[in-house]
Amino acid sequence: MLLETIENKLRALFEGTLDRMLYPGISSSLSSRLVALISEKIASQPPATRRAPDLIDILICPDKWDAWQSARPALEDAARELEAFWVDQGYTFLYSPRIKVIADPDLSAEAVDIHVDYAQSDSLQGKTTLQTVPRPVGDEPIPANAYLIINGKEQAALDKAVINIGRRSSSDIVLNDPMISRDHIQLRAEQGKYLLFDLSSTGGTFVNNRQVHSAVLKPGDVIRLGKTLLVYNQDLPGSAETKTTLLQTQSEP
Numbered sequence: 001m002l003l004e005t006i007e008n009k010l011r012a013l014f015e016g017t018l019d020r021m022l023y024p025g026i027s028s029s030l031s032s033r034l035v036a037l038i039s040e041k042i043a044s045q046p047p048a049t050r051r052a053p054d055l056i057d058i059l060i061c062p063d064k065w066d067a068w069q070s071a072r073p074a075l076e077d078a079a080r081e082l083e084a085f086w087v088d089q090g091y092t093f094l095y096s097p098r099i100k101v102i103a104d105p106d107l108s109a110e111a112v113d114i115h116v117d118y119a120q121s122d123s124l125q126g127k128t129t130l131q132t133v134p135r136p137v138g139d140e141p142i143p144a145n146a147y148l149i150i151n152g153k154e155q156a157a158l159d160k161a162v163i164n165i166g167r168r169s170s171s172d173i174v175l176n177d178p179m180i181s182r183d184h185i186q187l188r189a190e191q192g193k194y195l196l197f198d199l200s201s202t203g204g205t206f207v208n209n210r211q212v213h214s215a216v217l218k219p220g221d222v223i224r225l226g227k228t229l230l231v232y233n234q235d236l237p238g239s240a241e242t243k244t245t246l247l248q249t250q251s252e253p
Helices: 002-021 026-043 062-070 072-088
Strands: 055-060 098-103 112-117 128-132 146-150 154-158 162-166 185-190 193-198 205-207 210-212 214-216 222-225 228-233
Touching: 002 026, 002 062, 002 072, 026 055, 026 072, 026 112, 055 062, 055 072, 062 072, 062 098, 062 193, 062 214, 072 098, 193 205
Parallel strands: 055 098, 098 128
Antiparallel strands: 055 112, 146 154, 146 228, 162 185, 185 193, 193 214, 205 210, 205 222, 222 228
């Protein structure tokens, strides 16, 4: 009966967004699976531990990224409800529960996978994040001669399977723009192309003047992060080398 109480609360939170944006009934299945997996994880620990899992990963198809992005407020509320429920049952958390929505290219459009686990002592705290699923480096061919032109001047080669771009000093491509998040976007090689994923950035990511959360990049695409403009280019299989005319661009206000 107690588990039904938290399931009903979660379902009520998800119905307004997920049932409408994805398909009817997902709120019910997601709620019951979340509660069941957390309960199973708790049951697998020694009884004296009395600790509840902090990390919840929801893996989804990249095509559904925008729909899940719209559900972020509901996921944040769900994290708080889960914390309150298990604390009331006498359990503790190392950190407040953290829900991550992860884009996994291996999943079909309607598939949703859920993993729960315990945070380590050095894990980052937070409520919800969106990111891409880790993939083994070298599994996918790297797009041929791919590169970015930064603000019409600097050229940055794209020669890795996974490329992180942002203001963080450890990023693969560091952009010194105060309007860019530390971890702003990630490029991931997939079937000879680069997929772009916005990493829940503050200012958003725009491709050809359209805000996106994920996109398959094509030669000539213009990516805007903060006040920085990036022009993407690559050699396409079976075609002559694509050349992009570089125009001197001005930073937007």
